[in-house]
Amino acid sequence: MATELNNFDPRPTMQENDDLHDTISSTIKRLLQSCLTGQCFEKLDSNPIPAQDSVETIIKLIRRIIFPGYFTQSVLAPNNLEYSLHQEVAALTKLLSEQICLSIQHHADSSGLSGLQCSEIGRKKALEFIHFLPRLRSLLSTDVQAGFQGDPAAKSHDEIIWSK
Numbered sequence: 001m002a003t004e005l006n007n008f009d010p011r012p013t014m015q016e017n018d019d020l021h022d023t024i025s026s027t028i029k030r031l032l033q034s035c036l037t038g039q040c041f042e043k044l045d046s047n048p049i050p051a052q053d054s055v056e057t058i059i060k061l062i063r064r065i066i067f068p069g070y071f072t073q074s075v076l077a078p079n080n081l082e083y084s085l086h087q088e089v090a091a092l093t094k095l096l097s098e099q100i101c102l103s104i105q106h107h108a109d110s111s112g113l114s115g116l117q118c119s120e121i122g123r124k125k126a127l128e129f130i131h132f133l134p135r136l137r138s139l140l141s142t143d144v145q146a147g148f149q150g151d152p153a154a155k156s157h158d159e160i161i162w163s164k
Contacts, residue, residue: 048102048105048106049102049103049106050099050102050103050106051099051102054095054098054099055099057095058092058095058096058099061088061091061092061095062092062133062136064088065085065088065089065092065133065137066133066136066137066140067140067161068081068084068085070158070161070162089130089133092126092130093126093127093130096122096125096126096129096130097119097122097123097125097126098122099122100121100122100125100126101118101119101121101122101123102122103122104118104121104122105118144157144160144161145157147160147163148160
């Protein structure tokens with residue numbers, strides 16, 4: 001067994017390289033052909049759409065802002081709370097503005113709005129949401145309290161906050 005491992009060369013042979021190249025090339029040709037014949041859905045030559053990973057990041061930022069210390073990878077000290085919230089809210093504002101703008105631009109052809117107008121609307125809508133965050137925290141706080149009181153198995157508010 002040890003001899004077999006010592007003789008193992010992880011580099012592909014020329015034939016394996018040729019097979020890999022041929023397989024990838026023929027697959028790409030078939031994929032392109034399916035796009036040309038209308039057998040695929042694609043977004044070519046159009047405005048970009050909001051990115052799923054960015055939307056997920058927005059949700060994570062909101063959770064960290066609403067429930068400081070619950071969804072972070074490090075300990076959040078009370079004397080760093082203001083700094084941490086500032087960083088999180090600034091990041092949320094920027095990302096939310098961008099994603100709202102992308103959503104508006106996606107439909108800009110029918111709305112007739114310019115890129116600059118889309119950016120301004122995105123920024124304005126993001127700031128409106130940021131302004132709403134304290135109210136959102138208050139609403140979710142009462143939900144957490146109601147969830148805790150209504151769940152006899154819950155041992156702490158943490159369980160309610162962490163449950164999805």
